[in-house]
Amino acid sequence: MLTNPNDPRVKRTRQLLMQAFMELLEQKKNVSSITIQDITAYATVNRSTFYAHFEDKFTFLESWMREKFLEKLKDELPNASLSDIGSLRTLILIVFDFLFCTRPYMSLADRQYETLFELVMQKELYDLLFAWLSEQAEPSLSRKTVETTARIASWGIFGAAMEWSRQPQQSSAEDTVKDVLVVVAAGLAPVTG
Known part of the structure; x- marks a missing residue:
């Protein structure tokens, strides 16, 4: 390298x-x-x-997925950061849209890469949420509490988006994002005050 x-x-x-x-x-x-x-x-x-x-095709694909996801964040989320509930909604919608757009390129043979892509996206989501929550957190909260909250929220957003991307015809992204936002915002409330 x-x-x-x-x-x-x-x-x-x-x-x-x-x-x-x-x-x-x-x-x-x-x-x-x-x-x-x-x-x-x-x-x-x-x-x-x-x-x-x-190093190999896996590290290439990891880099590609990270780059494409961060590019989408930069294009659609001002300053690629969170500032309020509106930007949190935008973030959730970005994740849903990104997975929807990449799903057509994943065949049954590509299942071996799904876990890699999941880990890359979830890590980027976690990093973004952790940075935001660290700024917003009540001073009395421990770093571990903030980390755990960011981890749960990132997996919740990602998991809901992944599930929706497999069958988007069942509900609109907008409706599902509204539901996810309610749950995620409630989960973040103890940290953000």
């Missing part, structure tokens, strides 16, 4: 590999059918370049 992720050459190469993957995904329509060889050939780099940036 390269040691300086801030080097412009490293950023360009990683972006080239990610873009190649996205274009291949549009063509092939599922994650498992795309090999490292496909990515490097499409990006016109050799395999050793890929391995200089990523």
Whole structure:
């Protein structure tokens, strides 16, 4: 792995590999059918370049999912941070929309990657919620209480969105997000006051 992720050459190469993957995904329509060889050939780099940036396909996919999710957060959530119940609603809607948009690229063969994607998204949700709750928390609350609250809320949001994304025809995202927001807000209330 390269040691300086801030080097412009490293950023360009990683972006080239990610873009190649996205274009291949549009063509092939599922994650498992795309090999490292496909990515490097499409990006016109050799395999050793890929391995200089990523340990394997799993670390590549983890990075890709994180990057795409953070990009969506940045585009749709001002300053990529939470400030009130409205931004919490926006966050929940982003998670629902993101999973809905990525679901078509997941075939039965891609089930091996679902856990990886779940962990990446849930971690990013947790980090965002923990940062917000740490700022909002009553001074008398312990860090452990704030961590636990952020963990439960992040899994609750993610789990509800994952379940909904499997059968979106059963209810609208907007209706489901309203229900999730009520439950999550109630769970956060003891921390946020």
